[in-house]
Amino acid sequence: MSPHPDLERFFSLNSEWAKRVQSQEPEFFAKSATGQTPKILWIGCSDSRVPESVVTAVRPGEIFVHRNIANQFHLDDNSVQSVLTYAVNHLGVQHVVIVGHTECGGAAACFGAACSAQFNPHAPTCVIDPSLEPDAPLNQWLTPLTKLVASLKMSSVPKVLALPLIVEENVKKQVQNLSMAQTIVDAWTDDKKVWVHGWVYDLAKGQLRDLGVSRGPPE
Numbered sequence: 675m676s677p678h679p680d681l682e683r684f685f686s687l688n689s690e691w692a693k694r695v696q697s698q699e700p701e702f703f704a705k706s707a708t709g710q711t712p713k714i715l716w717i718g719c720s721d722s723r724v725p726e727s728v729v730t731a732v733r734p735g736e737i738f739v740h741r742n743i744a745n746q747f748h749l750d751d752n753s754v755q756s757v758l759t760y761a762v763n764h765l766g767v768q769h770v771v772i773v774g775h776t777e778c779g780g781a782a783a784c785f786g787a788a789c790s791a792q793f794n795p796h797a798p799t800c801v802i803d804p805s806l807e808p809d810a811p812l813n814q815w816l817t818p819l820t821k822l823v824a825s826l827k828m829s830s831v832p833k834v835l836a837l838p839l840i841v842e843e844n845v846k847k848q849v850q851n852l853s854m855a856q857t858i859v860d861a862w863t864d865d866k867k868v869w870v871h872g873w874v875y876d877l878a879k880g881q882l883r884d885l886g887v888s889r890g891p892p893e
Contacts, residue, residue, distance in 0.1 A: 702733075712738040715761040717754065717848070718773040719745040719780065724875050726773070729882070738767060743812070744780030744819055745772055747848040749855065759857045768867055770852060773882070774845040775875040781823075781840045784816050785833060788824040795824055822847055845872040846887050853889050862891045 695702050712735065716726045720741045727737060740757040747754055761767040774781075787793060787802045794800070800820040802813050826843060828836045849872040852858060861868045869890040874883050 706735055710735050710738070710765065712736055712761075712765060713768050714738065715740070715758065715767045715770045716773060717741070717745060717747060717757075717771065717852075718875075719743065719775055719778060721775060721778065723877055724773070724775045729875060729880065738765060743815060744778060744784070744844065745774050745848060746815065746819065747772060747851045747855070748815075748818065749851055755855065755857070758852075758855060762857050762861050762866070762868055769869050769871060770858070771871045771873055772845050772848040772852060773873045773875060774841045776838060776841060776877050778837070778841050778844075780816060780819065781844060782833065782837055784820040784823045785828070785836055785840055787816075787820045789829045793820070793824060795821060819844055841874060842885060845874060845885055848872070849887050849889065865891060867891060 692703075714736070715738045718724055718726060718739070718741045720743055726739055726741075727734065730737070738757070738761045740754050742754070749755075758770065761770070783802050784800075787800050790801075792801055792804075798817075799808050799814050800817045801808055802816045802820060803810070806813055822843065823840055826836075826840065828839070849870055852870045858868060858870065867890075869888055872885040872887040874885060875881070876883065
């Protein structure tokens with residue numbers, strides 16, 4: 675049991691869940707311990723409101739996951755590149771999905787930064803959070819997205835109208851980045867059946883939407 679009272683409920687809920695699964699499917703955990711064969715790699719936002727296994731109603735073992743602020747795929751990010759390589763080359767994942775979501779705090783912050791008088795498109799790092807040092811990790815991480823937002827030229831558009839478009843354009847950009855990743859390029863060169871997709875999760879409806887920007891092996 676955790677010494678922190680606010681965490682005790684998680685251990686209690688976990689225990690109840692484990693007992694329920696064990697009762698309904700006695701071999702589930704033993705089988706799960708032998709390995710995983712997911713067909714999907716989900717690259718999503720760290721937002722607590724978008725837990726991939728919950729919103730898709732699938733069981734543990736069906737989705738390989740990487741999540742970060744604003745569902746980014748940076749070509750120079752070793753973390754996400756490692757996840758992609760392991761998923762495609764070792765797990766045999768066939769579908770890599772970038773999943774954005776409505777009301778994304780990271781996208782909203784980048785919209786604010788892009789509209790700020792301090793925004794400098796030529797600066798190596800954009801100041802997304804003024805309370806942090808210019809080269810703070812969060813400012814560095816979201817700089818590519820801020821520059822993407824600035825390129826959309828929506829400073830005169832109300833935030834409530836701009837944000838949904840930013841979320842979609844962000845997903846499209848990350849799909850483009852994914853398609854240039856060496857792991858994907860090599861997979862397609864080797865005729866592996868791997869597809870890249872872009873989805874958006876609507877928080878207000880609880881539904882996923884395909885943006886229709888999927889890319890796959892050359893014909």
